[in-house]
Amino acid sequence: MELLFSLVTGVLSGSGIYLLLRGRTFSVIVGLTLLSYAVNLFLFSMGGLHTDAAAVIGASESPADPLPQALVLTAIVIGFAMTAFMVILAIRARAEFGNDHVDGKQGDEGVN
């Protein structure tokens, strides 16, 4: 289980990074979302992987660690706010510059 879980976070963050390195704003946003999934899963797993152990008093014998869950919960919401901000920024940049390249100018992306 642990191996599979870390494999998933690894693949998610790798794919996210690949997208993050693209030159177009939309790919970057998708990449960032993927990366935030990976980060959330990663942080969540810091409390260990428990089955049937919701952190509700009385619901289980040995509840899971509630602290990472609380942290990740706010992280998800803030992640949404940040994604939203990025999206609008991208739209605005496209409107201002006429293209959707991250540098704001159409360039040869193979050269630098």
Add this chain to the structure above:
Amino acid sequence: MSLLWIPLLTLTGTLVPFLTASLGRKPSTLATMVAPLIALFLILTHLPALFDGTVITSSLEWFPQIGLDLAFRLDGLTLLFALLILGIGSLILFYAGYYLSAKENDRRFFAFMMLFMTAMIGIVMADNLLLMWLFWELTSLSSFLLIGFWGHRSDARRGARMSLAVTGAGGLALLAGILMIGDIAGSFAMETVLSSGELLRQSEYYPLILTLVLLGAFTKSAQFPFHFWLPHAMAAPTPVSAYLHSSTMVKAGIFLLARLNPALGDTSLWAISLAVFGLATLTYGAWFAFLQRDLKGILAFSTISHLGLVVLLLGLSTPLAIVAALFHILNHALFKATLFMSAGIIDHETGTRDIRRLGGLLALMPFTATLTLLSGAAMAGIPPFNGFLSKEMLLTEVVSTEIFGGLSLLAPLLVLIGATLSVAYTLRLVHGVFFATRTAREPVQAHDPPKGMYLPGLSLAVLCLLIGLFPMTLAAPLINSASLAVQGASTPSFYFALWHGLNLPLLMSLLAIGGGVLLLMHHPRLNTLAALLPAKDAKESFERAIIRLTKAAYWLTLRLENGSLQRYQALLLLSAIVMTGLGLSQMELLSGGKRLQSVDSLVLLVAFVMIFGAIGSALAHRWRLVSLLMLSTVGLAVSLTFVRFSAPDLALTQLSVEVASMILLILALFFLPQRPPRWVSRRRIARDLLLASAFGLLIAGLNFAVLTRDTLSIADYFLDQSVPGGGGSNVVNVILVDFRGFDTFGEITVLALAGLGTYKLLNRLRLFKPSGNLEGIRWSSHRYPLIFEVIAQFILPLALLVSAYIFLRGHNEPGGGFIAGLITAVALLLQYMARGYEWTNERLPVSYPIVAVIGLLTALATGLGSWVFGYPFLTSAFDYFDIPLIGKTELATALLFDIGVYLTVVGATLMILVNLGSVTTAHRPKLKESLQNAPQEGNK
């Protein structure tokens, strides 16, 4: 009386010029002099105690964590310098009142002078090394302001910059030295430092400390090879030169050496370094002073030479040499300040400082000539002036020194050359200005300045003579107490006198005077000789060095920053990979050995979906809709993962956020190009693949390493305290609204701010509205399908009910403000999507920014409410009540806080999505609207 008052007085003095400027120049000048004079008086009240060698201290705690106290002391050394700083300072302020022309900004000038005076007083009074360093830096800064006072002149700006660069660099070196001293001595308190001399000298770092401290002292006191800034600082107004560059700032380095003598002195390294640099500076400065044509240039190089003399004396380190050094500090300050003032008068009256264009002023300016002659004689070391006394002492010491071993004879020889040159340049100055026949053609209209301008100089010049005549009465007690502070018990009993009998030093003095006259007669020939040597302008080399440095920095910046965000991203990632890799490589075994849990087929399936979705969305990134769909499967699978691993709250949040963000991203697709151009090189793709896989591998490794180890957790506290402390059994929610409520408050603030930020960004947006899809099929004009309309309307009450249910049970069961807020937002959003912006807005005229702000305020008010009851911010209170029909119910203030969270989430989410959606309609935000009523009317 606390000593703190003295620097405080001079600091207050910086305000006086501004308050009194309206009264006119003269009253303002006099008023400015009040503060330093009171300070001087306060110091003089301690005179008897100081003469006995008592040290008066007073201290206030400032930054105890770093050992920095507002500690001040008053001892003999401080007294000597304070007299110069405050006494000569007041006279120069008086002089400056006449010197500055009527239209010059005298307020600024006097304020800078007072600031500088405060800094100097701070240095000499500081009883804490760090504090002293702070004032040390303040002198660099305020002298920068003073040298550059005539900011419209490029030489002033350059001179100021150069002096700041040199003394500032020295200051940094000094700071490093001071920190090391403090580390070894265990404290920055002066008393501790001065008494840990043994410890410091035996430390293996002693040579390094000494180098750093000497760098600070030598740059400040213009010792060769750091002397070059001083001649360029002559671009300053002459009162500044008279004050800073004769009696105070350049003496700060010497003060430092004298002050730290008990801590760092008394080693051969100390003696040799000081003596070598002092001797070099003494001869070098004297030679160049002899060659200068500018009056102030002569004085500047002469100052360099005399500073070298004092450093040499400190290096000789015999008790009498130190006494002579202190005596010369006093003497030099007196005659050099006078000479600078005289140069200022001559410049002021004739309009030039070029010695070749001056001459014959004796008859025209008798008073100026008198004061120049008196102080010049002191500078040349001619009896019966004070300069003669200290020079005799130097000669006596230097003749008997054995500091250079077999080469010891060099010292008296070089000093003799320096003394001869000193006589020569003084004679040249006096002769050239007052006696030589004028060669320049312009008619001479010069006359003596108003009394106020020459009286300060004249009084100092007379003091030079008086000290020369009655040294034991006027100077000996002062020098004795200063010497007690510097060398304590080894202070010798000394006797200043003009006549010591026929001896070698007297012979050398006579030789110097004779040689000086001889040199002057051959000045033109020597000048030609000097012209043969390659000229090296310090200013140009300095500027060249600065330009080279700037170019190098520019080059490096361009290397690192070419404007491509992708490149920065790649570099950042690379460093992250290297750091993580280094960390992981230090582990012996990746697996921590915890027993692994078995995998079931369902988990395997979900994991497969996630991997497929992630890789798929990366590969399909050019087909944006496909990429997005892949992404959404990953998001859903993530929420399933949360369900599987006992995090129902997270699963609910993830699910509802997923819905909202998919709507957002699909909206974004509408505004962005549908398919990006294909312009990517293979090399770039290979690089990115490499970076991405390396990063993914490291994250996987890291995650696995953590998951297979037992971790320390503070979960037990929350689990134990949740019900008794927070009144809820859903621990996650209790943490959010109670234990870590302050964090949550910060987070919803970010949320609201992000919403408001997007709102601003959407103003006056230029739209790229595609008319159809990529295949050229036009968008359907039928915007709102009927079935969708019906379902949306039908779902709304249900969804709101679910939302209310989720919210209310949140404290005890999975749920809470965040999730309920998202559900409400999505339900409302459905209406906008089904019916369009206008239809919905008519029925729901709500301003979402206001909702978000109300939410924030509610949360804030809940937090502040606990203050009213005397508890810390956001302390939660709860109790159980019997409510008819409902039964026993718990009401907690945390619920109020959660309402705040709920409202903020609803407001922020809808603010973003509804506004983005409305951009395509006639109701898109416009700049005019936003300026007038953006905060109130969010949706118009």
